[in-house]
Amino acid sequence: MFVRVRIIRKRSPRLYNHETKLNKNEYNRNICRRRREFGVLQAGGNSSGLRLHCSIGTGTVSVYIASPRNWQINLQKSASPVMAHTARLARLTNILLIPTAVIFPIIIITLCIKYNENVLTKHKRVNTSVLLEGLWATIPAAILVCICSPSLKLLKRQLIQKKAPYATIKVVAFQWYWNYEYSFKQNKFKYDSNIIRDDQRQSLRKTNLKSYPRLLTVDYELIIPATQVIRLLITSADVVHAFAVPSLGVKTDAIPGKINETWLKATRTGIYYGQCSEFCGKDHSYMPIAIRVTDEISFKNWTQKANVDLENAFNSLRNEHRDE
Ligand SMILES: [Cu+2]
Structure with a gap:
């Protein structure tokens, strides 16, 4: 028994005319035919551009299995348009939340130490800053808008399907x-x-x-x-x-x-x-x-x-x- 791994590298769209000498439609048709031959229709959410197919003995095994892995912390790989958008929203939310989760506790702890009860009693005055107050009201609001807008779009996509079902x-x-x-x-x-x-x-x-x-x-x-x-x-x-x-x-x-x-x-x-x-x-x-x-x-x-x-x-x- 032998195992052969075939790697198909996704071609760059830039090569339409120069390398393949095909126009866009011919190029797309060829790619679709090749994908059909290898049992791959379209991989949603796969950004690596690599497809792996193993031939074991005489039979070709190309079945794709989507199941949870041990110690998995990320979402499962997407295989539908809705899940691809959900994964994108999750990435955006993490990008916004991870710095917030790190920076805000540091600021709070620093302020608590620097302006503790003894310091405030000694100086007997309260500092005010309109700019600072404006910033801590607008920045969280902007973050919420950044999350809310794609989230509502995704919800609409999940709930409404205009195409007649097959x-x-x-x-x-x-x-x-x-x-x-x-x-x-x-x-x-x-x-x-x-x-x-x-x-x-x-x-x-x-x-x-x-x-x-x-x-x-x-x-x-x-x-x-x-x-x-x-x-x-x-x-x-x-x-x-x-x-x-x-x-x-x-x-x-x-x-x-x-x-x-x-x-x-x-x-x-x-x-x-x-x-x-x-x-x-x-x-x-x-x-x-x-x-x-x-x-x-x-x-x-x-x-x-x-x-x-x-x-x-x-x-x-x-x-x-x-x-x-
Ligand atoms: Cu149950």
């Missing part, structure tokens, strides 16, 4: 599993998605712990196509739960008796993991969410098969992706 999926939360109900063209079916036990891994062909991490892997994932707008109608059959997938920037409460609508658009194929994010009882920690993002053709084939035989549909999908 598919609508109803998500129903139960104690302690998820149920997904599809209504895509003539295909109407639903199934439960439960966390798997270790002794089920062999039969479900999910033995690879990197692709199928412990406590996050489910028997049947939610299947969606990449680069398409998917509308989710989220509700609960018992108590309040929350449907949350960090890489896709989705977190919506599942409330009994109420349907919450949200949308998502994954920019690349892969498996995305999330968890119920509202405490819902003793097995709250054991109702993970797994979303498998496929290309559009695989999604259409899968819905047709799933309408007839769900087990067979998932088996073919696993064979196609070779992610064991």
